[in-house]
Amino acid sequence: xxxxxxxxxxxxxxxxxxxYGIQLDPAxxxxxxxxxxxxEGVVLKFLNTPGFFRNAPxxxxxxxxxxxxxxxxxxxxVSAAMEFPLSLAEKLxxxxxxxxxxxxxNIVFCGxxxxxEADYMIDDHDKNLRYFKGAPLxxxxxxxxxLTDYKRVNNWEEVATFFALSNVEAV
Amino acid sequence: xxxxxxxxxxxxxxxxxxxYGIQLDPAxxxxxxxxxxxxEGVVLKFLNTPGFFRNAPxxxxxxxxxxxxxxxxxxxxVSAAMEFPLSLAEKLxxxxxxxxxxxxxNIVFCGxxxxxEADYMIDDHDKNLRYFKGAPLxxxxxxxxxLTDYKRVNNWEEVATFFALSNVEAV
Numbered sequence: 509x510x511x512x513x514x515x516x517x518x519x520x521x522x523x524x525x526x527x528y529g530i531q532l533d534p535a536x537x538x539x540x541x542x543x544x545x546x547x548e549g550v551v552l553k554f555l556n557t558p559g560f561f562r563n564a565p566x567x568x569x570x571x572x573x574x575x576x577x578x579x580x581x582x583x584x585x586v587s588a589a590m591e592f593p594l595s596l597a598e599k600l601x602x603x604x605x606x607x608x609x610x611x612x613x614n615i616v617f618c619g620x621x622x623x624x625e626a627d628y629m630i631d632d633h634d635k636n637l638r639y640f641k642g643a644p645l646x647x648x649x650x651x652x653x654x655l656t657d658y659k660r661v662n663n664w665e666e667v668a669t670f671f672a673l674s675n676v677e678a679v
Numbered sequence: 680x681x682x683x684x685x686x687x688x689x690x691x692x693x694x695x696x697x698x699y700g701i702q703l704d705p706a707x708x709x710x711x712x713x714x715x716x717x718x719e720g721v722v723l724k725f726l727n728t729p730g731f732f733r734n735a736p737x738x739x740x741x742x743x744x745x746x747x748x749x750x751x752x753x754x755x756x757v758s759a760a761m762e763f764p765l766s767l768a769e770k771l772x773x774x775x776x777x778x779x780x781x782x783x784x785n786i787v788f789c790g791x792x793x794x795x796e797a798d799y800m801i802d803d804h805d806k807n808l809r810y811f812k813g814a815p816l817x818x819x820x821x822x823x824x825x826l827t828d829y830k831r832v833n834n835w836e837e838v839a840t841f842f843a844l845s846n847v848e849a850v
Contacts, residue, residue: 584794586794590771590783590784590786590787590788591783593768593771593772596767596768596771596788597764597767597768600761600764600767601764611790612761612762612790613761613790613791614790614791615761615789615790616761616787616788616789616790616794617761617767617787617788617789618786618787618788618789619782619783619784619785619786619787620784620785623755623757623787623795623796623797624794624795624796625794625795625796625812626794641796
């Protein structure tokens with residue numbers, strides 16, 4: 509969900525600009541651990557701020573492609589939400605607003621994703637893809653640009669191409 | 680979690696007695712669908728009432744046996760919480776209070792449990808055990824007493840015996 513469906517990188521940059529008056533160059537986040545391109549503690553503070561997850565912008569193309577995928581495949585949204593208890597209700601409300609075609613039956617909030625079994629996992633984190641027994645797809649995020657262990661998808665258009673979707677339409 | 684770690688049957692009986700002044704005989708719930716032993720809509724109302732999940736009593740023996748299990752095995756708590764959005768934060772707070780030895784990494788809130796992969800699943804519902812690829816253990820609840828498709832455990836003492844636990848102590 510984070511950095512794949514919800515654009516938390518852009519949201520962190522925007523929130524930082526708004527609250528601290530500093531516009532970071534997104535390129536400065538490339539290839540360094542998530543959050544470490546901001547002063548220490550800033551992103552953690554954002555993640556624990558009520559409303560942060562609820563107001564995250566939707567990743568470009570994710571609605572259209574996931575809608576098209578869901579018409580051909582069984583889709584589960586799996587989010588490592590348990591570390592940030594505030595995020596649970598906010599993420600559910602966010603999904604209900606932006607991905608209303610996803611049933612509550614197909615939403616999973618967890619800590620570790622090692623318990624998940626599926627055919628494919630689209631994720632931005634090595635720690636999630638590493639233990640997955642299906643086919644991993646690494647969704648590009650600034651913190652993973654140097655990672656070469658997985659099939660990479662740079663955006664949702666590439667996900668649509670990978671799954672040979674011809675039914676992608678505006679949501 | 681529900682009816683396995685949290686005694687929702689007793690909690691529903693107690694809440695019904697308190698709010699409606701009627702003490703149902705627990706035996707009248709045996710062998711009929713969950714909730715159907717109460718007047719229509721009553722249990723659904725309870726499930727959507729703030730505080731209901733947060734104040735559920737702990738199932739006898741569950742803390743001691745899960746603690747002992749967790750010292751020998753990797754334990755995940757998987758709860759079908761997504762149908763009742765209020766329950767998310769309440770269930771997490773409940774787990775943190777009563778099962779503080781379980782890390783947030785090992786907690787999963789979902790809708791359908793079909794995405795879960797593990798070696799064993801202890802659950803009270805056919806719908807959860809039916810699609811599980813590991814070994815299912817049916818935890819006895821009033822609604823499942825006539826079900827004969829699974830290895831049955833009637834209480835946490837029987838779970839401890841099944842897993843040959845010798846390290847069960849008071850939590």
